[in-house]
Amino acid sequence: xxxxxxxxxxxxxxxxxxRVSERQWHAVGDDRxxxxxxxxxxxxxxxxxxxxxxxxxxxxxxxxxxxxNLPKPLYTVVDEADLDLLSRWERRGFGPRRRxxxxxxxxxxxxxxxxxxxxxxxxxxxxxxxxEDGPLRELDRVIRDEIEAxxxxxxxxxxxxxxxxxxxxxxPSKYAVAARSGRYVGLVRVVPLPRQPRIGLIAVRADLRRxxxxxxxxxxxxxxxxxxxxxxxxxxVHQSNEAAIALxxxxxxxxxxxNLELVxx
Numbered sequence: 001x002x003x004x005x006x007x008x009x010x011x012x013x014x015x016x017x018x019r020v021s022e023r024q025w026h027a028v029g030d031d032r033x034x035x036x037x038x039x040x041x042x043x044x045x046x047x048x049x050x051x052x053x054x055x056x057x058x059x060x061x062x063x064x065x066x067x068x069n070l071p072k073p074l075y076t077v078v079d080e081a082d083l084d085l086l087s088r089w090e091r092r093g094f095g096p097r098r099r100x101x102x103x104x105x106x107x108x109x110x111x112x113x114x115x116x117x118x119x120x121x122x123x124x125x126x127x128x129x130x131x132e133d134g135p136l137r138e139l140d141r142v143i144r145d146e147i148e149a150x151x152x153x154x155x156x157x158x159x160x161x162x163x164x165x166x167x168x169x170x171x172p173s174k175y176a177v178a179a180r181s182g183r184y185v186g187l188v189r190v191v192p193l194p195r196q197p198r199i200g201l202i203a204v205r206a207d208l209r210r211x212x213x214x215x216x217x218x219x220x221x222x223x224x225x226x227x228x229x230x231x232x233x234x235x236x237v238h239q240s241n242e243a244a245i246a247l248x249x250x251x252x253x254x255x256x257x258x259n260l261e262l263v264x265x
Contacts, residue, residue, distance in 0.1 A: 004028075009095040013222045015058060017065045025066055027058050037062040038174045039070060049076045056088070063092055080258040093261035099239040103253040107198070107226035107233060112251040114219035120212045123180045125220045128190050136172055140182040143203045176220055178204070178213045188217040190233075197225050199235040202244065214247055222251070 004016035015029040027035035035053030042048060049066060053059035067074070076087050076094065109115030119125055178186035186204035192199050199221065204213045225233055235253065237244045249255075 005061070005065050007057075009242070015061060017061055019065075019069065025062055027053065027062055029058075034152050035062050037066050039066065040240075042075075046073070046075050047071075049074055056084070059088060063088065067092060067264070071239050073263055075261060078260050078262060082262050086260065088263075089262050092264065094264045096260050098101075098261045100236045100259050100261075101239060101245070101255050102257045102259065103237060104196075104256050105222065105233045105235055105248060105251065107222045107230055108224065108251060109219070109223060112219075112222060114222060114251060117204070117212075117219045118214040119178065120173040123178050123185070123213055123216065125216055126179060126184075127175045127220060127224060128176045128192075131172055131175050131177045131184065131187075133172050133186045136175060136177060136187070139177065139187055139205070140205040142180045142205060143187070146206045147203070176217055178217055180208070186213040186217055188214075188221055190221050195230070197230065197233045201234055202247070209243075214240050214243075215251075218247065218251065 004018045007017065009017045009035055014031050015027050015034065017025055020026050023036040023039050026033050027037075034055070035051065035058040037049065037051045038256075039047050039049055048068065049063075049070075051059050051062050051066075052060060067254075074094075075097070076089055078089060080086065093203045104109060174189050174191060176190065177184045177187050185208050187201070188199060188203075189201040190199055199218075200216055202217060220234060235248055236259070239258075245252070
């Protein structure tokens with residue numbers, strides 16, 4: 001256990017902040033834990049901070065201690081509507097790196113208009129969990145290279161990012177795919193949360209876009225959720241991804257919030 005840093009809170013109580021493990025700090029006042037800070041490593045090696053504190057002053061002291069003891073760059077994610085939290089990170093030099101819109105998507109085909117949407121000619125959709133591992137990995141590599149050559153893979157959601165050596169956790173059971181002429185040409189990644197499945201990635205090979213393949217993939221996963229009795233799904237979309245925004249809003253998705261990823265370099 002590291003030595004404690006001592007501060008006075010707003011009521012002049014002494015608060016001791018101690019690094020209790022490699023990734024965690026505790027703020028203790030009057031023999032109670034009044035704040036916790038944590039640094040987590042994302043698959044691509046980036047370090048993200050999170051702080052949960054009873055009072056703003058405790059948050060500030062935790063943030064200052066953590067920043068003094070961690071190498072940069074450092075990242076955090078903030079609900080853009082939480083102006084107090086946003087300003088606290090900004091006062092410590094954090095600035096915006098990327099913004100994601102969060103959508104709630106209806107699953108009822110009468111609401112989405114996807115009930116009578118067949119795949120494009122020559123395209124079949126393989127349901128979630130039924131894709132073959134090898135062809136799926138091949139498509140994943142192609143799409144990764146195409147995205148890296150344009151907006152950059154660093155702008156993808158955290159769960160699809162790679163480790164620094166290029167490897168990443170792989171779970172084919174979370175993917176539905178579109179196949180054409182014996183090859184996989186599009187994919188959608190779905191996290192099967194109990195109440196509201198989350199669509200984390202939908203992508204089609206660059207040479208086959210604008211043919212309705214992404215819409216067919218969306219019809220499959222939303223229809224499957226509807227048949228299981230789930231009324232909505234959620235999706236996170238990067239603010240600059242105009243095609244994905246048009247796709248989701250075109251099926252009745254409603255924007256509910258936005259998250260900012262901040263960075264301190």
